Amino acid sequence: MPRRFIDLSIYLENEVASDPPGLEPHIQYFAHDSSYEQIAPFFPGLRKEDLPDGEGWAVELVRLSTHNGTHLDAPYHFHSTMDKALGAQRSAISIDEVPLEWCFQPGVKLDFRHFEDGYVVTAADVDAELARIQHRLKPLEIVMVNTSAGQRYGQRDYVSAGCGMGREATLYLLERGVRLTGTDAWSWDAPFVHTAKKYRETGDASLIWEGHKAGRDIGYCHLEKLHNLESLPAHGFYVSCFPHKIRGASAGWTRAVAIFDDALTAADAAAS
Structure with a gap:
């Protein structure tokens, strides 16, 4: 029998009743088309159109308590x-x-x-x-x-x-x-x-x-x-x-x- 896994964890996500008001997690999402400004300072002279398909990276900024999520x-x-x-x-x-x-x-x-x-x-x-x-x-x-x-x-x-x-x-x-x-x-x-x-x-x-x-x-x-x-x-x-x-x-x-x-x-x- 192959090894089987069951996820016992909840998501870390916005706008879900997971904690008392004011104690919820908050996640700010930066998509590929909105992260050029983060990349440009590392590479002087870089234009957004120089990136493949004009896309940068995806990254998230998270505000958490150690007691948020599972x-x-x-x-x-x-x-x-x-x-x-x-x-x-x-x-x-x-x-x-x-x-x-x-x-x-x-x-x-x-x-x-x-x-x-x-x-x-x-x-x-x-x-x-x-x-x-x-x-x-x-x-x-x-x-x-x-x-x-x-x-x-x-x-x-x-x-x-x-x-x-x-x-x-x-x-x-x-x-x-x-x-x-x-x-x-x-x-x-x-x-x-x-x-x-x-x-x-x-x-x-x-x-x-x-x-x-x-x-x-x-x-x-x-x-x-x-x-x-x-x-x-x-x-x-x-x-x-x-x-x-x-x-x-x-x-x-x-x-x-x-x-x-x-x-x-x-x-x-x-x-x-």
């Missing part, structure tokens, strides 16, 4: 320290320090599309889903959660859609050796609009970003704004999600891909 969050994004629960608290690693072996591992998909928007997934929910798909977690597996937000990307309610992973659900994964997770929602945690309501009602600040803050106890990374998770089986594939190498940054963009390869899965099975 990206990998580093532990540094969550808190200044990590690994407190492991007895060796240390400075949280930035995206350029994330171990590469975390970013290419067997993948596992948990289907949480049935949970309502704003629901906070518990450890019991994760345990039940693993039982349903008959899978026992192994260290370094990449665990991705398929939420109802995945099918609403680009719609106005995308940022407020889907369930989120709570602190205990996140620690359930990390305590079993998982170090990289992912979601097709805007955030690993429940959408802010739902958490804000709970905070107003309870005054409990520990509810804010509770899944992210689990990284204080055990350092980990997660992918956000994944896509196409509904097309994946529960397991039997690899995930590649190497982040862009930005010095000292809290996140890096990635072209996340699911890879189906009989040789890879057979080797993994033999190793376990």
